Amino acid sequence: MAKDKNKNKPMDLLPAEDELLKSMGYRMIDKLDGEAIGNAIEALTGGEATYEIRFKMKDGTVRYVRGIGWEGAKAMLMVIRQYEQHKGMQIVPEFTISEWPDIKFVNDQVIAVLKVNISGGRIQWHVVGQEYLYDSKGRRDPLAVTKAVSKAERNAILSVIPKAIKKGLIDYLSRKYGVKVVETEAEILESEREPEPEPSLAELEEEFNKMINFWPTSMHETWGRNFEATPEIVVKSMKRAIAEFSRLIRERPNMKVFDTPYGFRYARLVEKAKEVDKAGYPCDPDHVPDELMDLYESETSWDAFISKEAVQRSLTLRQFDVLNKLFDKVLKKGENNGVRNEG
Numbered sequence: 001m002a003k004d005k006n007k008n009k010p011m012d013l014l015p016a017e018d019e020l021l022k023s024m025g026y027r028m029i030d031k032l033d034g035e036a037i038g039n040a041i042e043a044l045t046g047g048e049a050t051y052e053i054r055f056k057m058k059d060g061t062v063r064y065v066r067g068i069g070w071e072g073a074k075a076m077l078m079v080i081r082q083y084e085q086h087k088g089m090q091i092v093p094e095f096t097i098s099e100w101p102d103i104k105f106v107n108d109q110v111i112a113v114l115k116v117n118i119s120g121g122r123i124q125w126h127v128v129g130q131e132y133l134y135d136s137k138g139r140r141d142p143l144a145v146t147k148a149v150s151k152a153e154r155n156a157i158l159s160v161i162p163k164a165i166k167k168g169l170i171d172y173l174s175r176k177y178g179v180k181v182v183e184t185e186a187e188i189l190e191s192e193r194e195p196e197p198e199p200s201l202a203e204l205e206e207e208f209n210k211m212i213n214f215w216p217t218s219m220h221e222t223w224g225r226n227f228e229a230t231p232e233i234v235v236k237s238m239k240r241a242i243a244e245f246s247r248l249i250r251e252r253p254n255m256k257v258f259d260t261p262y263g264f265r266y267a268r269l270v271e272k273a274k275e276v277d278k279a280g281y282p283c284d285p286d287h288v289p290d291e292l293m294d295l296y297e298s299e300t301s302w303d304a305f306i307s308k309e310a311v312q313r314s315l316t317l318r319q320f321d322v323l324n325k326l327f328d329k330v331l332k333k334g335e336n337n338g339v340r341n342e343g
Helices: 018-023 034-045 070-087 144-160 163-177 201-214 217-229 231-251 264-278 290-295 302-307 309-314 317-333
Strands: 050-056 062-068 095-097 102-106 109-118 123-132
Touching: 034 070, 034 163, 062 070, 062 163, 070 144, 070 163, 095 144, 102 144, 109 144, 123 144, 123 231, 201 217, 201 231, 201 264, 217 231, 217 264, 231 317, 264 302, 264 317, 290 309, 290 317, 302 309
Parallel strands: none
Antiparallel strands: 050 062, 095 109, 102 109, 109 123
């Protein structure tokens, strides 16, 4: 995996307006004062924190909303960073965005995909920015790619900012403009649906506990600390990581595990191998899956088989998936004996 040149570098934020922020007494986050947040961001962006979006409903009627723009998102982050520095605390985790977007052209749209990394890459997810290639008159937009990348960058920043702070700003801007303000264009498609209730901390904790065994035990403490700080962000990132790993297995089955960002999954497989050995499941030619027979020699334990260098070096995603499912099946059968340890 190519090294991210942005790693450990600060975001390129708007110029700091210290006096403007100090004059507000930093009350915008203490009280989640949307008006104060909005005033600061509007001042920093010269009133360009949002932009107008015109769209057609299914019934043919035209509606107008406003979306938070790239400059608005950067200004929001800058306000929060100024507050964090003043208070000596952290609200938004340190993060990096991949330097080069993955650009795709699908039908009449350009799609830009960026990767967000938190905790040195241990937590990551992808964000998307989309833009139409042609305007309503069928003319090619020469800035379509640039606009899509800017939207992806905006979405990356907004994805790490706590909901309560975004809500304060959005409520204020909606009142100011007299029209609905949305975080991203995708919300327009959801505008006629009933909003889903936000998950409680207990629900988030339940989801966290179900997913944590996707990672080896050595990473649980770090994930736990991150969850305590930003539970909703962490649960979402865990879901994205698991979904992305499943996608890689489907689309790149012959890719080696250690050529992916998911090399930690090998450590998890070793943990399972030890549990399978304890459960008494034999490691021999009659039980080793056909997909792994080329790697098998004369090992009598799964731990020894999985841990040898030849397996580490050449294990593909398809082979990993076959072995992982076998281990899960064995451990599930022994769950009544306390050996279940899925993930």
